[in-house]
Amino acid sequence: MNLIASDIDPTYARMLDGYESPAILVSRNYEILATNDLYREAFGLPETAATLPRCYAVSHGYDRPCDEAGETCPLAAATASGERERVLHIHETPKGREHVDVEMLPIADETGELAFFIELLRPLPTAGEQAASQDMAGQSPAFNAMLSVISRVARSDVAVLLAGESGAGKELAAHTLHRNSLRHRAQMVTLECAGLTETLFESELFGHVRGAFTGANYHKAGLVEAANGGTLFLDEIGDVPLPLQVKLLRLIETGTYRQVGSTDVRHADFRLVCATHKDLDGMVAEGRFRQDLYYRINVFPVRVPALRERPEDIPLLANTFLRATGQGIGMHFTESAIQRLRSHDYPGNVRELRNIVTRCSIIGNSNVIDRSVVERAITGQALQADAVASGAASLQQAPDSGAGVKTLQEVESQHLDFLMRQFAGNKDAVAQAAGISVRSLYRRLAAKG
Structure with missing residues (x-):
């Protein structure tokens, strides 16, 4: 005192x-x-x-x-x-x-x-002028309104449903919720529900015992067990198949589950946070999402605004992302560059802005990123030009193959080759710079042979 x-x-x-x-x-x-x-x-x-x-x-x-x-x-x-x-x-x-x-x-x-x-x-642990990778950043009215709602619900233990467009920052909002909750000393465990088969989803969530199915050669603990005492974050909950929605409902209602291949009932204590970019109300009306499950996960809805609803935050976000890239140390945007960033419509939201800034940090020839660099990063023209230029000398020395205009696949292949060299084979960094998922990057590299 x-x-x-x-x-x-x-x-x-x-x-x-x-x-x-x-x-x-x-x-x-x-x-x-x-x-x-x-x-x-x-x-x-x-x-x-x-x-x-x-x-x-x-x-x-x-x-x-x-x-x-x-x-x-x-x-x-x-x-x-x-x-x-x-x-x-x-x-x-x-x-x-x-x-x-x-x-x-x-x-x-x-x-x-x-x-x-x-x-x-x-x-509240959010990003201001200095930011960590797991921080949200913003000071606009739309951002502050969302953060105010998050701060109110964080210290309760009710289920929260984060709704918003893809790339708007729903996972970062989930991290902010967890870090401001009474469970912040335990883990927040994330399950990406999109693209998982029923068997894989159940195995990831609940775990499995040895011999439960073909290829189950060892005992595996599920994410529910890992989230015990903390937060379980189910991203893209709208992609959970209907047959598994019943088992998910039972887990939420009773706090109990069975590992795949086991009859033993286990108990879990976690705070549930879900996210979706889909219209769950419409899916319920169409019979594609269980109404009882919807009411269980939607105890407290929080809407994450799209980037176009918070344009005031673009300068702060851009500078935050620039400092976070290893390439962007010492770099800064000119005022005209910031204005060009603000004029873009960002269908990919915050994720798209981060990718554009990453490109700027790579193609910029000095520590000053001006409007022309931003323009090239947004349109992608610079990336293709650099990829072509990087192989120009060897192409000029090679025998004429008869090929004139390059196909889209050839340009994309050169672009990926360029990024792989720029990032020394770091596939996570390459996928981020290319604006695709790591899974998609592996598929495209495999197709290249």
């Missing part, structure tokens, strides 16, 4: 030490009267000050309350309602600008009048 106002009853301030998150005691005039140690560690409030610091000045650098600066003020809301209030804010911290879940608890004095407020601040 750290008292800032010496005339405050220490009893009020001691309450702050009972919270496991940064907390402050605030007056009705926005003055910070006391803090706990977690607050000082997270937000760096000075030990002494000539006057009592105001919460809006410390958190935002404002010279007036949040509601007078165009934001929602939790203190004003709690004063009006007399009840606890929650908002999502972006605070200035020693680490930079961070998303913070703010909860304001009003405290009445012995006469029943509101005297103080306890403000709890829970920083």
Whole structure:
């Protein structure tokens, strides 16, 4: 406990030490009267000050309350309602600008009048100026609205259904949910439901015993077992075959399952998060998705916005992706390059933007990425040209084969050869730069012979 106002009853301030998150005691005039140690560690409030610091000045650098600066003020809301209030804010911290879940608890004095407020601040692990690969990045209204919903549901244990277009960032949203949940110390285990046969899906999810089917030469634990105590994330839940939806429903309802080839009933304790880009309501109406399963997984729906709904985030995302690429160290976009990135429509959403930035980092000839580089990365013309140029000398020396205009397959083959050389055979990096899955890359390389 750290008292800032010496005339405050220490009893009020001691309450702050009972919270496991940064907390402050605030007056009705926005003055910070006391803090706990977690607050000082997270937000760096000075030990002494000539006057009592105001919460809006410390958190935002404002010279007036949040509601007078165009934001929602939790203190004003709690004063009006007399009840606890929650908002999502972006605070200035020693680490930079961070998303913070703010909860304001009003405290009445012995006469029943509101005297103080306890403000709890829970920083959310999302990406700002510095980002990790598993972080979400954004500060637009659409992004903040989604993040606010995630922060509210994260600490409960209800099933969450993430809906949104392919490439919008549903898996990153699932990671954010898990890291802000009470299960964050355990694993989040992901099962990609698309493209799996019934046998493989059941084996991956539940595991199998030796001899359960042809090729089952050893005992295998399933992902349900690995997710025990943590989060089970089922990506593209709409692709689960109807016969397996029954077994999945039983797992969710009872928390029990059987490994393939076994009669032993096992128990699992996990938080369920699912994602889909499909219209599950329509699939239920058409009989392609079980209604009872739909209601089990859709306890709390969260919509992940498409990139076109949050264009303000494109500069932050582009710079985040550029720093994350090994090729992009020291590089930066010009303003005209950023404007070209913002003008693109991104049918592939955030995933497409990441691929474009990766291409820019490869084809750029200096540390400055200008509009022309972005244009070439978006259209793909530079990639084909570079691939052709890389083999131009040897082609000129080779006997004339009679081939004039190259086929699409030949151009694609040269492009893949070029990327394989650029990334020293790293297939994950090649697939990302080419904008295809690793599975597709293996198929195309195999077809090349």
